[in-house]
Amino acid sequence: MSVIAARGLRKAFGTTVAVDSIDLRVEEGHILGLIGPNGAGKTTMLNAILGLTPYQGELTVLGRDPWSQREQLMREACFISDVAVLPRWMRISQALEYMVGVHPRFDRSKAEAFIAKTSIAQNRKVRELSKGMVVQLHLALVMAIDAKLLVLDEPTLGLDILFRKQFYDSLLNDYFDGSRTIIVTTHQVEEVQHVLTDLMFINRGRIVLSCSMEEFESRYAEVMVKPEHLAVARGLKPISERQMFGRSILLFDQVARQELTALGEVRTPSIADLFVAVLGNHAGGTQGAAR
Amino acid sequence: MNTESNVLRKSAHDSETVAAASVSETQPFYWSVRRELWENRWIYVGQLVIAAVCLFGFLIHVARWLGKMRALSTTNPVEYWEINALPYNLVAAVMMGTLVLMSVFYSADALYGERRDRSILFWKSLPVSDLTTVLAKASIPLLILPFLTIAITIAMHLIMLLLSGIVLPASGVSLASWWKELSIFQMWGLLLYHILAAHALWPFPAYCWLLLVSGWARRAPLLWAALPVVAIAGLEKIVFGTSHFAAVVGRRLIGGGAPTDFTSGGMLPTGPMTHITPARFLGAPGLWIGFAVAAVFLTAAVRLRRYRDPV
Numbered sequence: 001m002s003v004i005a006a007r008g009l010r011k012a013f014g015t016t017v018a019v020d021s022i023d024l025r026v027e028e029g030h031i032l033g034l035i036g037p038n039g040a041g042k043t044t045m046l047n048a049i050l051g052l053t054p055y056q057g058e059l060t061v062l063g064r065d066p067w068s069q070r071e072q073l074m075r076e077a078c079f080i081s082d083v084a085v086l087p088r089w090m091r092i093s094q095a096l097e098y099m100v101g102v103h104p105r106f107d108r109s110k111a112e113a114f115i116a117k118t119s120i121a122q123n124r125k126v127r128e129l130s131k132g133m134v135v136q137l138h139l140a141l142v143m144a145i146d147a148k149l150l151v152l153d154e155p156t157l158g159l160d161i162l163f164r165k166q167f168y169d170s171l172l173n174d175y176f177d178g179s180r181t182i183i184v185t186t187h188q189v190e191e192v193q194h195v196l197t198d199l200m201f202i203n204r205g206r207i208v209l210s211c212s213m214e215e216f217e218s219r220y221a222e223v224m225v226k227p228e229h230l231a232v233a234r235g236l237k238p239i240s241e242r243q244m245f246g247r248s249i250l251l252f253d254q255v256a257r258q259e260l261t262a263l264g265e266v267r268t269p270s271i272a273d274l275f276v277a278v279l280g281n282h283a284g285g286t287q288g289a290a291r
Numbered sequence: 292m293n294t295e296s297n298v299l300r301k302s303a304h305d306s307e308t309v310a311a312a313s314v315s316e317t318q319p320f321y322w323s324v325r326r327e328l329w330e331n332r333w334i335y336v337g338q339l340v341i342a343a344v345c346l347f348g349f350l351i352h353v354a355r356w357l358g359k360m361r362a363l364s365t366t367n368p369v370e371y372w373e374i375n376a377l378p379y380n381l382v383a384a385v386m387m388g389t390l391v392l393m394s395v396f397y398s399a400d401a402l403y404g405e406r407r408d409r410s411i412l413f414w415k416s417l418p419v420s421d422l423t424t425v426l427a428k429a430s431i432p433l434l435i436l437p438f439l440t441i442a443i444t445i446a447m448h449l450i451m452l453l454l455s456g457i458v459l460p461a462s463g464v465s466l467a468s469w470w471k472e473l474s475i476f477q478m479w480g481l482l483l484y485h486i487l488a489a490h491a492l493w494p495f496p497a498y499c500w501l502l503l504v505s506g507w508a509r510r511a512p513l514l515w516a517a518l519p520v521v522a523i524a525g526l527e528k529i530v531f532g533t534s535h536f537a538a539v540v541g542r543r544l545i546g547g548g549a550p551t552d553f554t555s556g557g558m559l560p561t562g563p564m565t566h567i568t569p570a571r572f573l574g575a576p577g578l579w580i581g582f583a584v585a586a587v588f589l590t591a592a593v594r595l596r597r598y599r600d601p602v
Contacts, residue, residue, distance in 0.1 A: 052415060052559050054598070074418040087410035089330055101322035138413075 097187035240277035323427030402506035489546035
């Protein structure tokens with residue numbers, strides 16, 4: 001059984017269609033990166049998955065209908081939606097007590113161990129913590145839940161690079177174990193590239209690309225083409241071309257490697273470059289591309 | 292204030308052993324109520340501040356009357372009651388007024404505050420249903436605040452009794468007749484009844500209305516809650532020249548006009564001349580119509596919490 005299965009998932013706000021007939025299947029043990037420009041429909045789609053918004057179409061998450069069974073779903077799924085949503089008045093000890101009280105799968109000692117690794121003092125209130133610490137605390141609380149699905153919507157927005165790196169490191173090392181499923185959206189694409197197992201680009205409410213990271217690495221190649229080979233290279237129909245330091249960099253989809261190595265230096269593109277290329281080719285979809 | 296929260300935290304640690312590993316069906320509700328008390332400490336801190344002010348006032352009252360007490364003796368029972376028993380009734384009345392204020396402001400913020408600071412995204416990531424959350428919030432003006440007010444008022448009375456007990460013999464008043472005149476236990480009984488009937492059950496639909504609007508408004512929930520009332524009252528006045536609606540709403544909110552008791556001429560609801568009428572109260576259609584309206588408002592509030600985005 002898939003962790004998430006959607007068919008014809010649709011959500012419109014008035015005349016604006018935020019999610020436009022999406023078919024989606026996420027299997028257990030995957031870390032899916034959901035990448036898209038602002039207003040692409042990522043958050044709306046995640047909100048539907050988490051039972052925070054009603055939708056049209058078919059959607060099951062962990063075998064449940066998220067809208068009508070949010071409470072039961074939240075025993076096995078968890079999410080961090082946006083940064084700094086922990087209540088500012090709460091003491092850390094209160095947060096721990098509360099979680100023990102309401103969540104059957106919360107392990108207090110685990111959370112305390114995660115918090116002990118940070119510089120957060122247990123007797124503090126959330127309002128006294130820095131933004132980075134609040135995110136660390138939230139992650140500690142969430143990682144102490146034995147959940148099957150974890151959804152992270154821009155979990156590191158506005159944090160400095162050290163916190164961001166720590167965040168994904170501890171997520172991979174202390175939490176992910178192959179039986180859990182994680183969905184993450186972020187604008188800092190390059191930082192999650194090594195974390196993901198699957199990749200999905202979404203634009204204007206539609207999925208424009210969906211592949212595993214292995215597929216991604218075998219399908220796409222970026223070549224720094226030598227000037228004398230430029231005409232030949234262009235003949236192989238690159239999906240994008242850009243200039244850097246006076247050299248042309250061409251991005252190819254499903255072109256044999258041996259063909260490309262003759263043209264110049266070949267490497268796997270960054271997700272960000274592919275994102276710009278793919279959305280650039282999609283009618284008028286270049287606005288607000290991933291940074 | 293600090294010792295307050297320490298005590299709270301300590302007791303929370305004690306109850307943790309009870310919480311144990313498994314979460315039964317009632318625990319999300321219990322912890323949701325705990326959460327409200329953590330978040331809204333002002334609802335009891337505020338009452339304690341008012342209580343302290345009242346006690347200070349009583350101290351001054353005692354000092355002022357100390358000398359004149361002997362002269363009064365027991366010749367004028369009304370005056371005697373006013374000096375010796377009235378303060379007890381007055382502090383109860385002040386605490387009831389505080390209770391109404393606290394309930395109004397709490398209810399108007401209950402479902403608004405969590406949307407304003409976006410913490411609703413945290414609360415909704417946990418297995419607590421919207422129904423549980425809304426009922427926990429409704430239980431604050433219906434149960435928690437009234438019982439808190441009763442407990443604080445009785446504690447104030449005990450302190451006042453202690454003071455009177457020390458001071459009165461010195462002024463030559465017979466303690467026995469004073470105690471008999473005061474009839475404190477009867478007063479406490481009336482206090483319990485009056486607060487629950489007139490300040491919890493009777494105005495409950497009004498608090499549910501505030502809860503509902505707090506779950507809907509994008510800003511200033513108290514204003515949005517008041518606007519339709521003012522509009523309807525104004526319309527009624529202009530069209531029919533009457534003001535029944537305003538009277539009904541007003542009486543609901545301050546607990547007046549509830550068929551809870553008969554008080555004669557200017558007496559306070561905890562005074563000795565009060566005759567309570569619980570049968571009439573429980574049989575009043577107004578009470579049950581109020582509950583039905585409250586249920587409608589709460590159902591709507593639960594739905595709003597499901598649908599509404601953070602502010």
